[in-house]
Amino acid sequence: MATLKLIGLGLSKRFLTEKAINEIKSCDIVLFETYTSLSCDLTPDFIKTLNSNLLTVDRKYIENNSKEIIKLLSEKNNVCIVTIGDPMIATTHVSLIVEAKVKGHEFVVVPAISVHCYIMSKSMLSSYKFGKSVTIAYPYGEKIDTTPYNVIYDNFVRGLHTILYLDLKEGKAMSAKEAIELLIEMERIEKKGLITDERVIIIGQRLGCEDEEVVALKVKDISNYKFKEPPHIIVFPTDKLHFMEVEAIKCLMK
Numbered sequence: 001m002a003t004l005k006l007i008g009l010g011l012s013k014r015f016l017t018e019k020a021i022n023e024i025k026s027c028d029i030v031l032f033e034t035y036t037s038l039s040c041d042l043t044p045d046f047i048k049t050l051n052s053n054l055l056t057v058d059r060k061y062i063e064n065n066s067k068e069i070i071k072l073l074s075e076k077n078n079v080c081i082v083t084i085g086d087p088m089i090a091t092t093h094v095s096l097i098v099e100a101k102v103k104g105h106e107f108v109v110v111p112a113i114s115v116h117c118y119i120m121s122k123s124m125l126s127s128y129k130f131g132k133s134v135t136i137a138y139p140y141g142e143k144i145d146t147t148p149y150n151v152i153y154d155n156f157v158r159g160l161h162t163i164l165y166l167d168l169k170e171g172k173a174m175s176a177k178e179a180i181e182l183l184i185e186m187e188r189i190e191k192k193g194l195i196t197d198e199r200v201i202i203i204g205q206r207l208g209c210e211d212e213e214v215v216a217l218k219v220k221d222i223s224n225y226k227f228k229e230p231p232h233i234i235v236f237p238t239d240k241l242h243f244m245e246v247e248a249i250k251c252l253m254k
């Protein structure tokens with residue numbers, strides 16, 4: 001019997017906890033999954049300085065190789081899967097824990113600062129008023145899936161804010177500008193009046209890094225705004241704002 005550990009790294013080196021460092025050092029095998037998020041400085045080379053027995057793994061490895069991971073555990077290796085951000089927020093590794101537990105292994109989850117709570121905090125909006133989150137994905141061929149638009153709309157009319165994660169596909173991270181262009185396309189299809197020139201959204205760029213930036217912008221000003229390199233995340237606020245939320249957004253306006 002061995003232990004499967006899901007370890008969160010936080011957003012950057014500055015947010016790596018002592019607990020995560022000690023757990024990584026104690027693993028027999030470290031699998032660094034690099035496909036659910038990205039960081040300015042948490043690289044495989046850096047994690048190797050904590051534990052040299054590291055393998056960088058992609059979605060295919062994690063999703064198709066659960067047998068390999070269970071085999072490593074059966075050979076009495078403590079296996080650690082390390083993830084940027086929190087290992088359980090907007091990632092899907094829980095099935096590995098369930099499989100390991102069924103086979104008689106132990107598990108440990110090491111939480112970490114997630115981009116989800118980081119942007120909630122930096123947006124200064126009421127944490128009680130966030131609805132379902134959604135990912136804006138690159139279109140599949142010509143087809144634009146308007147699910148994100150409808151999730152935002154449902155939250156919006158219920159007085160709830162929406163966190164928008166942006167797609168990460170084959171190493172390419174979607175920018176806030178690309179995401180807004182897709183939402184404008186979705187508005188052309190759905191026509192519910194959600195995405196207008198005057199609508200204000202909040203954009204977090206490179207959160208947790210030295211050069212992070214959180215700004216509120218009107219949709220009409222996005223095309224001329226000089227964004228930093230991704231990763232980016234968006235908060236789409238409802239228009240049913242508390243007066244203090246109105247003031248908070250003014251503090252972020254460019």
Ligand SMILES: C[S@@+](CC[C@H](N)C(=O)[O-])C[C@H]1O[C@@H](n2cnc3c(N)ncnc32)[C@H](O)[C@@H]1O
Binds near residue numbers: 036165168173205207
């Ligand atoms: C699917 S979420 C994974 C979240 C991760 N499990 C966590 O808890 O932080 C990844 C997306 O969040 C956003 N993101 C992640 N890190 C970010 C950062 N440091 N700054 C801005 N956005 C970020 C990007 O849109 C990225 O594609």
